[in-house]
Amino acid sequence: MTRCFEGVSMSEAPAIPMTILTGFLGAGKTTVLNRLLREAHGRKIAVLVNDFGAINIDAQLVVGIERNDIVNLANGCICCTIREDLLTATLALLDRAERPDAIIVEASGISDPLAIAWTFRSPALRPHITLDAIVAVVDAERIYEQREQVMQVVDQIAAADMVVINKIDLVPPLHIHAVMTWIQSIVPRARIVAAEYGDVPVQVLLGSGIYRIALLPNQEVPEPHTHHHDHEWQTWHYQTTQPFHLRRLQHALHHLPPSIFRAKGIVALAEAPDRQAIVQVVGNRASVQLSTPWGLTSPYSQLVVIGQRKRFDVVALRQQFHACLASGDHELCDQRPSANAWSHPDQAP
């Protein structure tokens, strides 16, 4: 099939470089992306953002880009359950009158980057996309505990052409050196850069052309049901139009069950009714920060938590967040984990 745009057939158009941004939950992928998009790079960059849960908070947190250049791929993992969506979304980008100069895929924190790379080797995309690099973001502070608990962490690093050791402000220099040595032992040929708040120049991240196709498995990656992460993770979300009480919310965020690895969201606060607030929880670090004004948008709150499957009690969690609302009537919008609050049908409680 030959597709046309601006008088040129798609088969004649130069292939678009694609970067896959991987890294475990909360490592700093969106931070790296935002830092890059804010830089005056002069390129038209399109971003495909995948969140594991039903609500894609990440797509809302990406800034410095036209909204129609962000494609939201939520409620499943682009490496397995929603691979078709990734394919379709990429083809739609290729069909645009103004094609992007570069495409970045921000993968969900639990996805397998090699499986994503495989999608771009499919006959439909192969002539039009050139894989530039798989970039893995690593949380310098948490990497040791994460590698003990979660096998995807090491797999993501092993698949990388470039590794960004992020959050170096949170650890001493000797620790950074040790993490670097460990990463080198896993991927000796990968480029390794250390960064604070994802501060890596665009020239380093994009257009490096260091993708190693040799890493791709010869056979297509396993079907979803044999993918180990399907059975390990679950997400749950809480939504309300009621504002939160800041101190109560902060207290709750600091007392989440240890089986929850990540929580994030956009919330309304009674104390600051005009501004959005961003909630971030990674391990035992939690923050609520004021962000942009609500403007014409009616205030809302959306919180997503990601944790080990069946290791947290959603009823207790719902009560915990419910008790943080500032209003007296405590109207609850999300009484039950809805069908799509579970990332996979077989994960319903």
Ligand SMILES: Nc1nc2c(ncn2[C@@H]2O[C@H](COP(=O)(O)OP(=O)(O)OP(=O)(O)O)[C@@H](O)[C@H]2O)c(=O)[nH]1
């Ligand atoms: N101290 C510190 N915090 C950081 C740094 N980089 C990111 N963070 C914080 O870490 C939290 C998670 O960052 P994100 O960029 O959202 O992480 P992510 O990998 O996109 O998260 P998921 O998409 O949920 O997997 C946020 O609160 C960031 O502000 C850093 O270098 N230092």
